[in-house]
Amino acid sequence: MKITKKQIKKIILEELSLVMRESTGGAVRFWNVEEAEEGDENVLPLQFGSDLVTIYSETLSEVLVTYFDLDKETQDLVLKKLPGGDSIHSLFAGDEQAASNIELLKSLSEDFVGYPVGELRIGENGYGNTGVKLQYNGKTFDILDLEVLQKKIEKNDGELEVNLGYGMPSARNIGGIIADEVSGRGEDADVDDEDSGYVSSFDPGVADGDSGMDYPTTAHIRIMKLLDSINSGAHRIKIVQEYEGDPDYIYYDVLV
DSSP, X not given: OOOOHHHHHHHHHHHHHHXXXXXXXXXXXXXXXXXXXXXXXXXXXXEETTEEEEESSSOHHHHHHHHOOOOHXXXXXXXXXXXXXXXXXXXXXXXXXXXXXXXXXXXXXXXXXXXXXXXXXXXXXXXXXXXXXXXXXXXXXXXXOHHHHHHHHTTTTTOEEEEOOSSOOOHHHHOHHXXXXXXXXXTTOBOOOTTSOSEEEEEOOEEETTTTEEEOOEEEEOHHHHHHHHHHTSSEEEEEESSTTOGGGEEXXXXX
């Protein structure tokens, strides 16, 4: 029986929804939280105003003192109401209580956004912006516009083509999963084994100054497999903000 284009769209959309459901494990791992240390500048996966929250400890009390206009008595009361004690880790525990804690903090200041919206980036050094907007819900990531992603991948067998820049950047320079999977296979190798990883193909592009021809370096990403791995904790997420004061430049970098 021939499958119609409408049925294909429906199947892809259902698969995307399944990938992002809470039943996938709720074990998202944030580099920002796992690597936080006392005395270091810790940029958290939290947004206040237009910027990410920055503290120099692992305590919620520092967040309250720095960002919230609360007296000491109110601060102490808030900490008592938040299970997990005075620790930022209680906001990223991967359970319903974590999301509830965020909602409590949001009620204390209209400037506290909570978990930020960020664009998924699969490389480093500014490479590999996917256009996929994600937001953590306390357990897993939600895709904010499934329809847009669905349109991008429906013509590519469920894969997402990602522009990795011009000038023929090397896989190693791009970093992330591109460096991990393409380097060592040959810069122009097809990675056609479905179980080999997240990159199905890599095109190093063309940079010819004499002729003026400049074609981008691209990769096809098994995006649903990658999103599932992120939600299950197989890959860590690092949140970075490229330009201070502009939430449109908050990215989720996939770290291997």
